[in-house]
Amino acid sequence: MTRSELGREAFVLGFSLLVAMAAGSLLVLLLGESPARVYGLLLSSTWGDAYGVGQVLFKATPLVFTGLSVALAFRAGLFNIGAEGQMMLGGLAAALVGAALPVETCAWLALPLAVLAAAAAGALWGAIPGALRAFLGAHEVINTIMLNFVASALVLGLGHRVFLPETTHTALVVEGARLPSLGLAGSAANLSFVLALGAALAVWGFLSRSRRGFELRALGLSPGAAEGAGVRVRATLVAALAAAGALAGLVGCNFVLGYKHYYEEGMGRGAGFMGIAVALLGRGHPLGVVLAAVLLGTLSHGGVAINALVPKELVDVLQAVIILAVAASSAVFSHQVRRSGP
């Protein structure tokens, strides 16, 4: 991405934020409150103290993972609507592996195993629609959506065996498999956020610096040219969706290994679908995904605080307007760019 493109993206995002704030102000006024007070509270409750910051990061972490998942698949020309299911199974796998380990397992062994289990389960759930697409030509949008339902049913079906009696959650993972807290004033933020930043860096490096990343981008932009250049199209499709699934599976780290220390039915619900919005806001770029996830994390936690003044659904409206404005303005701007050429 060149500097001017980066500037344009930043402009689109800033402009969309302004539009959303203006729309939000109108709504607040209609509700008989002062926009300044509401926005002030929203900011002070999130970025105003260590606890707020921690909660924002905690809420942003799953969105970074699912946003990266959708963005990576998108760069290969695939729509991954299945992050939700991949995330569920990743969380469950992390919890089961983490709980099955002997109690005295040291962190150096337990943590990688639990994290790998999360990634592997997600990868499997991504590889299935990847293979269906690559070998049978079945569209991945349909199949990833359907596999969300299958994942959800699988969790419930397995529930009888894996959940503790009379509960909808698994046993606690062993001490060694728990990700330490970031120590931000008792907030839920944990090392998963750092892991998420690492994942973003890895995806960025993969896409911009590696051979396979180069081939994946070529495939996403022009399947014919990629095939003509000798890219193994089928293998790349499967690998791209598997990698996307692995990223979504890592969401399990945040809730299971870093926060509750067990998997609970319905945990983190919606973060998979929100990943689509994050990838859109982040313009498919790993850095953009991190920023978008933090922005949505801010709104999400801020919503709890402003509930004292206005219904917390206001932040849902803000969120929706931002997404709409980004979608619309990026269409407008890319249209103008195209028009300026012959």
Add this chain to the structure above:
Amino acid sequence: MTASVENVLELHGVSRAFGAALANDRVDFSLERGRIHALVGENGAGKTTLMRVAYGELQADAGEIRIKGEQIRPARHSPREAIRRGVGMVHQHFMLVPPLSVVENVVLGREPLRRGLLDLDGATRGLEEVSRRFGLGVDPRARVERLSVGERQRVEILKVLWQGCDVLILDEPTAVLAPAEVRHLFGALRGMTAQGLAVVLITHKLDEVCALADQVTVMRQGRVVAELAGDAATPAEIACAMVGREVPLQVSRGPRGVPDGTEALLCVEGLRVARAEGTDAVAGVSLQIRAGEILGLAGVEGNGQRELLEALAGLRPAAAGRVLLGGRDITRLGVAGRLTAGLAHVPEDRQARGLVLDFSLAENLALGRLAEFAGPLGLRRGRLRSEAARLLAAGDVRPASPEARAGSLSGGNQQKVVMVRELTRPGLRVLLCGQPTRGVDIGAVLHIHRSLLDAAGRGLGVLLVSADLQELIALADRVLVLFRGAVAGELNGAALDDNAAPERLGGLMTGAGEGA
């Protein structure tokens, strides 16, 4: 205005800019009734822009448009308005719905009603009448997906005529047609002008212009640089006006043929390639390409040339037969394996197969050659950039900037990027080349022809598939003709130098046998 000369379309001082680039700069153009008026120029000269302004698809920034004497206000102009006044345009890329029938395609958007119901029967009869009157030979009931490219084009023309237009603008109508189809089209156009219609023919094929046009307007860099009478203009004169300097129209080559006993680089034995429907696209083709030889492959579109080329490149599986490269059996290898083995492919569809249009030129030059730029820490971007700069300069690509987006280049320069990437592959022995100069401007054509001859001079084998017979005759040592997937005949040596070579090739291409 006299009674004998009536201008049906007049443009005065039309200007149109795209961003900072001036595509049309105060252009005057007038079309007389009953005439075929050729609008020629290189890619990017502004021909299509000018006609899209006339047709109301683009708004002029300045200037005046008159249709049949009536002035049109630019802000009011639209394709709908143009058609209402009898001006229709057929675009280079067809806009048809393949699963629908011809009549359904034609009425789409202005469906005729009878007692409130769609009246396809009436339209069918009307279309038959129009088709007969102008000798288009199109069956209104046929499904478009079953039609050849040439027939689809006549459907587009039929559509414009059925809408009542008597001024036709055709954008590069012959770019994808075989010689017989070109003749059919030209015959139909002659018939139309004889009945008082007027035609604008946008093209950059000079022999066509001289054969057909009554008037010729030459554009260069957005301006009209010459207006000539069709019967007086020569290709050399027009080319000179298009490019702005003297240009040789053909590269010169040495005597044809390679010495006996020269090593055969590529041997194809009984190759069969299946179509999706199960029939054979290539039905048992055997051929050899020797070192330093350019083997031409001619045929009417759809007779297996494309499938043969793609099968050799590893993009399609062979149903039977063997392919040997330097004695090594490569039949089972995929694209990547064949590239490593010493094969290179300049694909027919450079925009869909040869380039990633949204990639930079440097990235495009790395396509399929990543091994050369791989380092321990991933791609070596610095090396890629410097190598790209070197290749772009060597390949005469403009702009020679590694960061430029491939999609922003002209067709000719895009093709030069593909050519230089493929021709500089390490270990290259045989080049497969499909339609290298389709949609490419004159200057680039010469460069491409020269690099193909140079490649053969370096001892490479070249398989050249082209719809342009003159190109094959100019470059090839031997020409094979494919008909229905099989080799129908071969011309070489003196037979290719003979003036009757195009006719003989044409005969073989249509299955009429040699010399027909």
